[in-house]
Amino acid sequence: MSKEITARSEDYSKWYNDLVLKGGLADYSAVKGCMVIKPYGFALWEAMRDVLDRKFKETGHQNAYFPLFIPKSFLSKEAAHVEGFAKECAVVTHYRLKNDPNGGGVIVDPDAKLAEELIVRPTSETIIWNTYKDWIQSYRDLPLLINQWANVVRWEMRTRLFLRTTEFLWQEGHTAHATAQEAIEETEQMLNIYADFAENYMAVPVVRGLKSPSERFAGAVETYCVEAMMQDGKALQAGTSHFLGQNFAKAFDVQFSNKENKLEYVWATSWGVSTRLIGALIMVHSDDEGLVMPPKIAPIQVVIVPIYKGPDQKAGLDEKVNVIVKELRSAGISVKYDDSDNNRPGWKFAEYEMKGVPVRIAIGARDLENNVAEVTRRDTREKMSLSLDGLPARIAGLLDEIQLNLFNKAKAYRDSHITSVDTFEEFEKVLDEKGGFVSAHWDGTAETEEQIKERTKATIRCIPLNNPQEAGTCILTGKPSKERVLFARAY
């Protein structure tokens, strides 16, 4: 059967959309720019969320919930923040509809105009720091380590499922500290949690680095990021962690009395990852047959498809498979036994390949006689005939192998797509012909960065942490530079 997936080589962007839609991850909605996250996509988000949430709690953070709406005036309180966020946003101006006296259905009631417009949160620094003012008086109230799982809205004209949507789901951590040092350590700790999650759960290798000043979060003193590389040679920012200095504390007048009983402004961080990560996951691992899920966050790790003729064979298979299912589950492996008779085995094989289920077990009447099953890995599509004895342990090992293989494969691709160049000509050539990260000298000015972006569509993805210091000259201006930075075209 044809799964009707566009090949990557033919149209990468269409391939991506095919996987999202046909893999059952998400769907377009009737509201421009907003998506519907379908059950399989949401189960993936839940698996990702559960791992991250555990890591946040293990490092002392607590979840809370702040209002969806932000008074318009709040956005103006931090000067850089309003420039970055206030522009493209959903504005609530009224709080009531009424029946149209002319019979045209329901209309906005002009008498129900808000005195001050409310903005649907694009991010929550302002409403949260306005609240922290009431919660923080003394050094004893610090640190305040809070995270929120929420929906946010940033109005987008051109949208792509998961990668760029008007509404998306995310988590946003907002912490308050007594010293700059402690806040910086928090910022770095959260960056490391994101990197660990990306690499060890999503099997997506990332570069940890700092953003250039022009790419910083609006209102941040320093933005740390993890950057991943997609199969089309474009980069994707997989998470950011911001050291906000005292900017928001000053904007919202949040001071604490220190141990010497003197008032000081509080130091802040914020950090977040979103459903965008699902886009990265798809583009790093999947192939022309469909999605490929890393076992550690796969909604279904193992699918079992029975192959039989008639109810007697089915009953024999059921009996054995139920034992296997039980053993797998008690080993902590999620398994689906798809014995529905709506579809034939071949259809199911294609379906679970499309959905990227890491391991497929097919078992028929003859296999049962021989005490074996046919086991297929999604990553390599390799088939093996495995004994039913000790199968669960073998599957557990196989899932680990797949997880590792996906990471290694992605890392090999990524590593082979970091190219050092020393001239602007080479820079353009690599971007156009090979893609990936381009490591190049830059004179450190926003003007040069902007010119390079205009001419090549490449941006500075990051200045890697622990970057080797190396004297050189800027590829565009020839001015002196003390280190290379990573450029790429990006999502």
Next chain:
Amino acid sequence: MSKEITARSEDYSKWYNDLVLKGGLADYSAVKGCMVIKPYGFALWEAMRDVLDRKFKETGHQNAYFPLFIPKSFLSKEAAHVEGFAKECAVVTHYRLKNDPNGGGVIVDPDAKLAEELIVRPTSETIIWNTYKDWIQSYRDLPLLINQWANVVRWEMRTRLFLRTTEFLWQEGHTAHATAQEAIEETEQMLNIYADFAENYMAVPVVRGLKSPSERFAGAVETYCVEAMMQDGKALQAGTSHFLGQNFAKAFDVQFSNKENKLEYVWATSWGVSTRLIGALIMVHSDDEGLVMPPKIAPIQVVIVPIYKGPDQKAGLDEKVNVIVKELRSAGISVKYDDSDNNRPGWKFAEYEMKGVPVRIAIGARDLENNVAEVTRRDTREKMSLSLDGLPARIAGLLDEIQLNLFNKAKAYRDSHITSVDTFEEFEKVLDEKGGFVSAHWDGTAETEEQIKERTKATIRCIPLNNPQEAGTCILTGKPSKERVLFARAY
């Protein structure tokens, strides 16, 4: 120390607010009608959500996520629905702000007016059934069993923390079925899950019943509900489950081809509980000393407070307590060892009483010598000296006892506050002097229901399931009635 909680007898409403604010559950926000759910309150919501989510999944439901915004025209498609929900809602009319050319900060950009206004979802039937149209073609696509955890907005002028807020958190299940029978069974199944959750986890006894036609969900054929009784004699609706018939399928033209290949409209249900449940939890169990958390959903089940002088005594206690903590945790009990030296033991005792932690263990140097600890139950405030040998098993048993005691106490109160009356005079007297549910005959008309509400502020909470059939006469009109229904003043 004084915890400064208003006594219930003095001002019940102020008592409630004191508990919410001082117990650290929620706070007012800068946005009128919206609350901040604080970490302790959110941990409680997470505990409730986790139990419900597991029950939903065990009964075959999957989570998904639908857009926050609903096009205005969607609300008008189901006639009753728009009457119920379209009126008090947040309306997004613009998608951009800009700098005020006159220097007045940021203003709404008049050029960024939406062609069709978007409503912030008050509930999601319309956007979901518009999506289901694309997902359902054949009987093979049914049943579709989907749940969503989300924030919703219903504009409120007079708000109360958790009980009535403009934005609140909830879950909304939306299922689609091939037959009316199957949809009704789903509606009843979900009602039973809510009742089980309320009684066996929240320790809140509930009456299961049907709403009268005027109290039905806007767009439902039948609304099932669970109703709880608060300590002030007022009722609170703790969850609803709606049989929607084919109303939404017809409004959004969702048909499926049945096994005979004929087109039929799909049958629907929806069901939900919200953060309002936290309000019920507080008002059923708490006392003048603070919150009282039922062990099964308490964010912290056991708190351990050390009592010591100097670091040597502290070290000895730490060693023993760390063993106890480990044993309790491996028995699945959540425990906090509060060894902070910011506050004295007496302050901590008051603090955890306020927060309603079910069991407090105080342990001092002399206790250690005697191999005992002082254990205090929050529900009865009874103190016991218990041997450290076998303490974890004893604590586990105690938590079960507390859970049961809370339920029994609430049930005794509730049962003693169901009063049968046969005249309108008695009806008013019971409402004013005793409160609770009043079981009375009603002639079955919306007019009588409305008049009773106007005169007494009491509404029909429900017609209990399996209600005994008993001939009588309506308390207001004297017309014949075949069964009693439960009235109450309600939150």
